Amino acid sequence: MSSFARTLRQALTVARRDFTATVFTPTFLLFLLAPVLMIGFGTVGGIGAQSIVGDDAGMKMVVIAPPAQAPVLLATDKQLRKLFPKKGDLTPPPLTIETPTGDPAAQARAYFDNEKFDAAAVLFGPLDKPEVLYARRGWSEAQFLSQLAEQTLRAQKLGSTTPLATVTQTVVKRGQASPGGRGQAASIGVFAMFFITLFLSGQAVGTMAEERSNKVIEILAAAVPLESVFFGKLIGMFGAAVLFVLFWATIIINATQLLPAEVAGSFPSLVAAIGAPIYALLFILYFTMAYMLLGAMFLSIGAQTSTQRELQMLSLPITIFQMMMFGLALGAATRPDSWIATAAQVFPFSSPFAMIGMAGSSPAIWPHLLALAWQVLWVAIIITLGARWFRRGVLKSGSPKRKSKIEAAAA
Structure with a gap:
């Protein structure tokens, strides 16, 4: 068996362990229903704000x-x-x-x-x-x-209130996406991916804290390479995130079918420049890469913490960083031909958001192939650096320092 196949199998073993430990718990049910709590709090807040401002009825x-x-x-x-x-x-x-x-x-x-x-x-x-x-x-x-x-x-x-003109109004459906529709599709794609990633990727920060507290990480590090542990944990958390997305996507799709025809028809028809099937595929791929990039970085940073207080202190910088990536990608979506768009597409952590915005406003396909390869490379780099940082900084098991020629001769 090749080293790559062995590393992948070890990573999948760790991923299956983490996925089972995360999903098959009562806490995960509360995590699935968290948007209901958010909507409830938002509704209560809206009612309170309306009562403060005043009712116009x-x-x-x-x-x-x-x-x-x-x-x-x-x-x-x-x-x-x-x-x-x-x-x-x-x-x-x-x-x-x-x-x-x-x-x-x-x-x-x-x-x-x-x-x-x-x-x-x-x-x-x-x-x-x-x-x-x-x-x-x-x-x-x-x-x-x-x-x-x-x-x-x-x-x-x-002498009369009767209208003087008889007007015939006809709805015209465009044969291709309009500039305004492409811009809206780009912005909505960026916002949707940011919201999902913001809600899910932050969960990767504390995945190593429990392993450090109960000394399980030492057993895992002795059994498999740390790179496989990090990658496996990232895959396991991503599997839980995919389950969350599928659960709510199923509910939303079925709920929209129950809406009256006049309500369903009131939503604007947004057409991506690259086409609906390719846009949907790219959205899935870029969501995967966005989660992997941010999750790998948060996993690497969170692995250095040893207490819950340190994890709590990391929540604000992480949220600010994600908001910065969202602002950069949204600026790229509204100005696709500017230097901001180029910077957002090249910077690895904002690249998935900026590229899904580009898919909404530009029909070109080859930049997405290049961007996906670039993002996969950075996921591998972050996991490798995070594992080495954890090995040297936490486990204190880095390779010994090389002796210089003078020290070797003296010895």
């Missing part, structure tokens, strides 16, 4: 006008609302027509002290010279009422 717009103008105002309001998304955050609040009583200006100001509803904006006066009062959060509503007065006045002069 009780806001209204008021127009003080004679009853004869009410039908035209309501018809014009209905036409203007077609310009806004249905049930969206930009949709203007409901419109109320009030009959003027006494002083319209005083009546308008009184609506802002009303206890039944919050007045966002109030319009009063003749439509050719109207006045609009609005609250601090009602600037957009004030603009809406201004246009309502303008369009209502035009409708009155025309």
Whole structure:
């Protein structure tokens, strides 16, 4: 058996041991359900923030006008609302027509002290010279009422609110990816890979701490080379990460099939420049390399720690480093022909993120073959250096120093 085959078999043995010890535990179930906890905390935080900022559901717009103008105002309001998304955050609040009583200006100001509803904006006066009062959060509503007065006045002069033009609208599907769609596909690919890697690769930091505490690492180091131990542990953690990704990907894919047709059709169609099948394959390959690169570095650094306090102190620098790689790759995705893109594609730890961004914006294939080979080389370098660093710094079993010629002659 060749040395490579023996090293690979030893690494797979360590990987199977670590994968079994990680997955077949109750803690891994909590790890799988961690996104549910994140979504729950985010929902609670959003509800709390909304309650602090204030709810716009009780806001209204008021127009003080004679009853004869009410039908035209309501018809014009209905036409203007077609310009806004249905049930969206930009949709203007409901419109109320009030009959003027006494002083319209005083009546308008009184609506802002009303206890039944919050007045966002109030319009009063003749439509050719109207006045609009609005609250601090009602600037957009004030603009809406201004246009309502303008369009209502035009409708009155025309004598009808019926649209003058009959418009036929047809959705056109592009035959190829648009520049904007390619840019969005690149950015979304970078963000998706960063989020998954951020959530999973940091788990590799503490994998060696337990082995050091119970002296198992000494048994492993005596049985197999440390390079096989490091590589095997990295493969085992990656197997657990793949299981996590497959679990949630299955849930998301099946959940999207249950969505109504109008909701599913509202999502933008993003087309990668390199093509959907190749893009999906490259996403898997680059996720693998991103996990291997960051995991190998975190495993090597975490292997030098001896206490949980040291591991906790490493969490912040690791998170900052990952954010830096994400920022560099995102800058490369938004500026594909700049020096930032070249630097992000060459630097090994940001290369997988930058290259998946390039796959979304450029149809070229050969740079990905070169990048994958470059990243595999760096995974081997990091594992080798990490194992040697661990052997010399922790196990204190490095090779003896070579004697100089003078020392050898003196001996």
